[in-house]
Amino acid sequence: DTEVTQTPKHLVMGMTNKKSLKCEQHMGHRAMYWYKQKAKKPPELMFVYSYEKLSINESVPSRFSPECPNSSLLNLHLHALQPEDSALYLCASSQDWRGRGETQYFGPGTRLLVL
Amino acid sequence: DQQVKQNSPSLSVQEGRISILNCDYTNSMFDYFLWYKKYPAEGPTFLISISSIKDKNEDGRFTVFLNKSAKHLSLHIVPSQPGDSAVYFCAASARAGGTSYGKLTFGQGTILTVHP
Numbered sequence: 001d002t003e004v005t006q007t008p009k010h011l012v013m014g015m016t017n018k019k020s021l022k023c024e025q026h027m028g029h030r031a032m033y034w035y036k037q038k039a040k041k042p043p044e045l046m047f048v049y050s051y052e053k054l055s056i057n058e059s060v061p062s063r064f065s066p067e068c069p070n071s072s073l074l075n076l077h078l079h080a081l082q083p084e085d086s087a088l089y090l091c092a093s094s095q096d097w098r099g100r101g102e103t104q105y106f107g108p109g110t111r112l113l114v115l
Numbered sequence: 116d117q118q119v120k121q122n123s124p125s126l127s128v129q130e131g132r133i134s135i136l137n138c139d140y141t142n143s144m145f146d147y148f149l150w151y152k153k154y155p156a157e158g159p160t161f162l163i164s165i166s167s168i169k170d171k172n173e174d175g176r177f178t179v180f181l182n183k184s185a186k187h188l189s190l191h192i193v194p195s196q197p198g199d200s201a202v203y204f205c206a207a208s209a210r211a212g213g214t215s216y217g218k219l220t221f222g223q224g225t226i227l228t229v230h231p
Contacts, residue, residue, distance in 0.1 A: 004158070006158075040224075041223070042204055042221030042222060042223055042224060043159065043204075043219075043221055045218055045219070048217065048218075055217070056217065056218070088156065090158050090159070092158075097217055098210070098216060098217040102147070102208060102210070102217075103149060103161055103164055104149075104161070104219060105161055106151075106158035106159045106160070106161075107158050108157050108158045109156070109157065109158045111156060
């Protein structure tokens, strides 16, 4: 089973709203990732968590706040977003990070629209 | 600086024929390569990978070839099926260190269309 689940599937929010994206995996993976993907572009890495600790922040604006409550869950808290933040947000997980089991498995994504 | 390049934005193939998708990279630290398939509004699906210690890896209809000296890899799909129509992303990682250590670097993707 290589399933990563994400909720919600779609999200529309205003620029003053606070919302959260959720990601879950039950593969026992110890690394989890957030990516942002714009139309006709490749995924862009935002954050990497390894063993529930933030390992990489790709200079993402503070209006995006990641959280890893436990090894199976990853959240992305959104606040005061801009219309240009509208995109497909992808979660991924891998067996480990910076090791030999780093094939990443992606969830279906959350389609976010900021009005 | 685009370290992973897929120079063909699109490829059109007849059903039953071979599809060949190409990918070039510039970072000599890359030592692990993956191919993902993506349908619109869905997440990428892992297809196949290859380590730099190999030059070929096969999984059913999918074969990936790696030419380290040319810094080139290709994905062969034989026979191609209409359900293979999707965007294909090549990705690379550096498992030994460097600025790309622990990250996947993606190409821009190639849209494959398989006609019945």
